[in-house]
Amino acid sequence: MKILIRQGRVVDPANDTDEVRDIFIDKGVVAESAPEIKKGADTVIEASGKIVLPGLIDMHVHLREPGREDKETVETGTRAALCGGVTTVLAMPNTDPPMDSVENVRRLSGIVRKTAAARVLISGALTRARRGEEPVVVQELKKAGVVALTDDGASVDNIEVMKEVLLQAREAGLLVICHCEDKALSGRGVVNLGYMSTCLGLRGIPREAESKRVERDIEISGMTGCPVHIAHVSCRESVDIIWRAKQKQMRVTAETAPHYFSLSEEALVNYDTNFKINPPLRTVEDVAAIRGGLKDGAIDCIASDHAPHTENEKEIEFDRAAFGVVGLETQLAAGVTELVDKRVLTWSQLAEKFCVNPARILGCGRGHLKVGAPADVVVIDPAASWTVRGEDFASKSRNSAFLGRTLKGRVTHTIRDGQVVFTYAPAAAA
Amino acid sequence: MKTKSAWTRKDLVGLEPLTREELGTVLATAESFKEVIGRTVKKVPALRGKTVVNLFYEPSTRTRVSFEVAAKRLSADVINIATEESSVRKGETLIDTGRNIEALKVDIIVVRHNCSGAAAMLARRMRASVINAGDGWHEHPTQALLDMFTLKEKLGRLDGIRVSIVGDIAHSRVARSNIWGLTRMGAQVTVCAPPLLIPPGIERMGVRVTHKIDEALDGADAINVLRMQFERDSGDAFPQQLEYFKTYGITVERLKKAKKEILVMHPGPINRGIEMASDVADGVHSVILEQVTNGIAVRMAVLFLVAQANEFIDPKGTSKK
Numbered sequence: 001m002k003i004l005i006r007q008g009r010v011v012d013p014a015n016d017t018d019e020v021r022d023i024f025i026d027k028g029v030v031a032e033s034a035p036e037i038k039k040g041a042d043t044v045i046e047a048s049g050k051i052v053l054p055g056l057i058d059m060h061v062h063l064r065e066p067g068r069e070d071k072e073t074v075e076t077g078t079r080a081a082l083c084g085g086v087t088t089v090l091a092m093p094n095t096d097p098p099m100d101s102v103e104n105v106r107r108l109s110g111i112v113r114k115t116a117a118a119r120v121l122i123s124g125a126l127t128r129a130r131r132g133e134e135p136v137v138v139q140e141l142k143k144a145g146v147v148a149l150t151d152d153g154a155s156v157d158n159i160e161v162m163k164e165v166l167l168q169a170r171e172a173g174l175l176v177i178c179h180c181e182d183k184a185l186s187g188r189g190v191v192n193l194g195y196m197s198t199c200l201g202l203r204g205i206p207r208e209a210e211s212k213r214v215e216r217d218i219e220i221s222g223m224t225g226c227p228v229h230i231a232h233v234s235c236r237e238s239v240d241i242i243w244r245a246k247q248k249q250m251r252v253t254a255e256t257a258p259h260y261f262s263l264s265e266e267a268l269v270n271y272d273t274n275f276k277i278n279p280p281l282r283t284v285e286d287v288a289a290i291r292g293g294l295k296d297g298a299i300d301c302i303a304s305d306h307a308p309h310t311e312n313e314k315e316i317e318f319d320r321a322a323f324g325v326v327g328l329e330t331q332l333a334a335g336v337t338e339l340v341d342k343r344v345l346t347w348s349q350l351a352e353k354f355c356v357n358p359a360r361i362l363g364c365g366r367g368h369l370k371v372g373a374p375a376d377v378v379v380i381d382p383a384a385s386w387t388v389r390g391e392d393f394a395s396k397s398r399n400s401a402f403l404g405r406t407l408k409g410r411v412t413h414t415i416r417d418g419q420v421v422f423t424y425a426p427a428a429a430a
Numbered sequence: 431m432k433t434k435s436a437w438t439r440k441d442l443v444g445l446e447p448l449t450r451e452e453l454g455t456v457l458a459t460a461e462s463f464k465e466v467i468g469r470t471v472k473k474v475p476a477l478r479g480k481t482v483v484n485l486f487y488e489p490s491t492r493t494r495v496s497f498e499v500a501a502k503r504l505s506a507d508v509i510n511i512a513t514e515e516s517s518v519r520k521g522e523t524l525i526d527t528g529r530n531i532e533a534l535k536v537d538i539i540v541v542r543h544n545c546s547g548a549a550a551m552l553a554r555r556m557r558a559s560v561i562n563a564g565d566g567w568h569e570h571p572t573q574a575l576l577d578m579f580t581l582k583e584k585l586g587r588l589d590g591i592r593v594s595i596v597g598d599i600a601h602s603r604v605a606r607s608n609i610w611g612l613t614r615m616g617a618q619v620t621v622c623a624p625p626l627l628i629p630p631g632i633e634r635m636g637v638r639v640t641h642k643i644d645e646a647l648d649g650a651d652a653i654n655v656l657r658m659q660f661e662r663d664s665g666d667a668f669p670q671q672l673e674y675f676k677t678y679g680i681t682v683e684r685l686k687k688a689k690k691e692i693l694v695m696h697p698g699p700i701n702r703g704i705e706m707a708s709d710v711a712d713g714v715h716s717v718i719l720e721q722v723t724n725g726i727a728v729r730m731a732v733l734f735l736v737a738q739a740n741e742f743i744d745p746k747g748t749s750k751k
Contacts, residue, residue, distance in 0.1 A: 195631030199446070201546035201567030201603060204630070270554070271547030316523055317545035319566070 001042050001418060002026045008047025008379060012054060013348045014356045014368030023052060025375040028418035033371055043420055045413055047379050053351050054367050055087025055376030055416060056332060057358035059177075059255055060152075060231060060303035062324070063089070063120070065111055066104075067096025072308040072396045074111050077328070078118035080306070080395035082422040084329040085378035085411040088119040088358075088366060089306075093130070093146075094153045100125035100136050105144040118416060119376075121362065123148040123177065126165045132156040138168035147362055150177035152231060155213055157183065162220050170226035175361065177229045178217040180238070181279065185209035190319055192280040196265040202318065207286075210279050211237035218245045218252050227251035229361055232305050234260045234279035236289035243298035253361050254298065257305040258327055258334035259401045261290045261344075267401070273314045273321035274401050277305075291344045300357040304331045308397030325401040329393055334402065336382060336409030347382075375418040384410035440740040441553040441560040442732050444569035445611040453578070453615055459731035460579050460724070467503060467726055476734050477506035480537040484510045485527070486563070487543040492698055492722070493563050493573070497540050500729035509536075528552045537740070538733060541565075546603075559736040567601050573697050574607030576728040578615065580721050581652055584693055589616035594646035596622045596678060597656025597705055600629040604656060604697045609635050622646035623678070624669050643678050644687060652693035655680055658705045671704060681707045685715060693717050 003025040010021045010033070022037035023030060032039075063077040072080075074091075081089050091108070093099030099108060105122055112120045124146035128134040132154060141149070149169055155178065156162040169176050186209035191197050193204025214230055218241065221228040230242060233256045245252045259277060264284045267275045275281055293299040307324025314321050327334075335354065339345040345353070359367025366376055387406045390398030414422035437455050445453070466474055482501040484494050494510060501508045511531075522530075524543070531539060538559045541549050546566030553560035564570040582588050593612055599605045599621045612619050613636040620638040621628065628639055640646055647653060660671050685692060694706075694715040702708045711718060 193630060195634050198600075198629035198631050199606070199635065201565070201569070201606060271550050312523075315525060317543070317551065318547040319545045 003043045004041035005045045005047050005052055008050045008052035010052045011347045011351045012369040013352050015370050018348050025418050028375055030369050030371050030373050030375050045379060051380040051382050053378050054355040054369050055378050056085050056354045057088040057367055058086045058304050059090045059358045061089040061091055061306045063091045070310055075115040076396045078116045080328040081118040082414045083394045085332050085414050086328055087376040087416045090121045090123055092152045093123050093125045098125050098130050100128050102140050102144040105146055109145055121147045123150050126151045126156055130154050132158055135165040138172045142172045142174055148175040148177050152179045155179050155181045163224055166220055166224040166226040170224055175229055176226055177231050179231050180210050180213035180217055182209045182213045191268055192265045192282050196268055205280050207235040207237055210235055211241060214238045214241050218250055222250055230254040232257050232279060233299055235282050235286045239289045239293035239298050253300045255301045255303040256290050256299050258331045262334050262338045263401060271318045273318055274399050276321050276323055277325055278323035295344055302335060302353045304328050308395055309399050314399045325399050326395050326397050330388055330402045333407035333409040337407045341408055375415055377415040378411055379413040381410045381412050386410055437735040438739050440736055442571050442736055443550045443553050443562045445571045445574055445607045450614050453611060456575055456731050457579055460727040463730040464727035473503055473505060475505045477504035477737055480506045482506045482508050482538045483531050483536045485539055485541045487513050490542055496725045497729050500726050501733055504730055504733055524548060525555055528556050532556055532558050559740045561732055564603050568603050569607045570603040571607050572729050572732055573604050574611045576721055576725040577608055577695055578611050579724045579728050580717055585651055591651045592618045592649055593652045594620040594622055594650040595654045596646055598627045598658055599623045600627045602656050609637055620646050647688040650692060652695060654695040655706050658701055675704055679705060680710050682709055695721060
């Protein structure tokens with residue numbers, strides 16, 4: 001299939017490109033990139049006034065399969081990804097069973113081969129059953145195809161166990177992703193500890209539950225020589241710690257999620273469980289610090305932490321509701337609305353956060369549009385405003401923190417390996 | 431019964447969102463109902479034909495009985511549902527329970543729940559009126575309203591008075607509702623507790639914080655003493671009982687240093703000898719039993735106002751004379 005994307009503003013920071021160009025795609029790769037290409041194509045995408053980015057790489061996605069297919073499956077999750085311009089996802093291992101054995105990873109690989117609409121990379125657990133007690137057999141998981149290790153949703157409390165598994169990961173050349181939460185501090189908390197938890201009468205989660213664990217995990221990274229990636233950074237202290245570690249040339253990278261640069265704890269005023277997230281929404285000062293961290297490079301990437309849940313688990317008392325929100329279909333628009341439009345990041349910097357840096361951290365060789373590169377491309381109408389509605393999601397779940405909000409930036413086309421896999425079609429009745 | 435001024439809320443979830451005018455309306459309405467409950471025939475037909483359900487997920491006798499008496503004084507039918515006997519234990523969710531109650535054509539649901547936000551959640555989804563009878567640590571609006579009513583009755587005003595709230599502020603819905611209501615009416619509020627029991631950021635709610643009981647008593651027109659729940663199974667750190675009484679317990683000696691006419695209040699039930707000495711609870715400063723009586727008048731006012739504001743209750747105006 002030959003595809004010609006005409007006269008879009010191609011933002012490809014890995015190749016220092018931010019200009020209006022044509023892109024010609026053939027045989028699954030970027031075949032040509034020039035100011036003007038005169039070639040016949042099966043599909044011509046008129047992209048004048050639009051932004052053309054490498055396909056997004058989302059490092060933090062819960063596909064829920066196997067085990068919780070009522071929330072999401074590999075198929076629905078990856079369809080949702082394509083709607084959001086995401087062509088590669090890293091699947092989190094907290095499935096049922098978890099990705100702590102070769103057998104389980106092979107099982108998931110099989111499901112991915114049969115049903116995935118986007119590219120799915122698989123992460124393995126750090127410890128058996130993600131209990132933080134016994135390290136997995138890292139080399140075997142690597143052979144089975146995992147590209148990273150994490151106990152996401154839990155932190156390994158025991159320092160010796162953490163050290164052991166990081167040493168193994170370094171040997172295997174696998175990235176370790178850290179969910180930084182000291183459960184002894186976060187306890188049964190459900191929202192950020194502070195004025196809002198006091199007003200709402202809800203148990204608070206102190207910021208130290210995150211930042212102290214970020215500090216510890218970076219320290220263990222230093223001791224073992226194994227690079228670590230800090231997941232879902234939510235507070236100012238963590239940003240500062242990561243920034244200082246980077247100044248000292250520590251091998252640490254970090255991600256944040258769109259809700260942490262878009263929303264503060266004030267959103268919780270009506271006990272809407274779509275704002276119940278772990279780590280919790282923090283203060284407006286933290287939102288500013290997260291934006292600052294994205295700007296100055298303390299935070300390398302944006303990942304959705306797409307965490308689908310059924311209504312049964314969300315439409316209940318706040319204390320009892322599940323943590324987490326979906327995000328695959330809204331993250332890019334949240335980035336455009338909150339970061340590009342508000343001049344926190346340029347388009348080029350946004351592409352670094354969504355494409356270039358995740359590709360570099362995962363070593364997956366995509367995230368750019370160089371001639372010869374696999375043609376994962378997303379076309380965005382940057383001016384299109386749309387209102388987020390649960391019923392429009394491709395995801396099985398609707399627990400979005402952006403429901404009812406108007407966002408700017410609409411994915412119009414997603415191309416994966418040279419195939420148009422998503423085209424935005426406005427509802428006929430509209 | 432005439433309404434004193436516009437009240438448009440179908441629910442009462444908390445005092446935090448209420449304006450000074452709305453609070454004034456409730457207190458003024460309660461005043462006329464207090465006259466009713468002083469009569470020999472203590473009943474008015476204001477809610478005749480209406481049904482009030484007391485949906486209690488937490489054990490409570492006094493609040494439940496107070497709502498029951500209030501509803502009956504307004505001629506409403508009252509049904510009490512406690513967790514032990516409902517389908518709650520069979521795993522039914524709060525919303526499903528609410529919807530089922532609503533399907534019985536109930537007009538007002540009075541809900542007590544151990545989760546903060548439960549009343550708000552129910553109110554958002556019900557066409558029936560929802561009155562919060564206490565949700566977790568969040569709010570207990572009718573308790574604060576009856577405290578305010580009592581204060582106004584005794585002191586003649588709320589604007590400019592000084593009220594100290596002593597006890598487990600962190601885990602108290604009574605404290606939060608009192609803080610919102612009193613500060614909005616212009617009262618100066620001090621909260622007093624050991625540091626462990628003062629929640630972070632509470633100053634932003636407009637109160638002064640002290641850890642010294644003498645500072646809380648000094649110059650106060652009234653002191654509202656919270657019940658200490660040492661039996662609480664929260665896993666949170668908590669002071670020792672005896673130590674607490676020694677440091678924060680309200681005794682006759684301590685009161686000698688306070689204003690001569692200081693009012694002593696307590697939402698009940700009292701732990702005698704823990705947060706308050708027996709001779710204080712029964713002493714001249716105590717208005718604790720008057721609070722209980724006023725609770726009826728205040729709850730009548732709230733039931734009446736939300737019923738009036740909710741069209742669903744009376745689509746055909748059949749009960750209007």
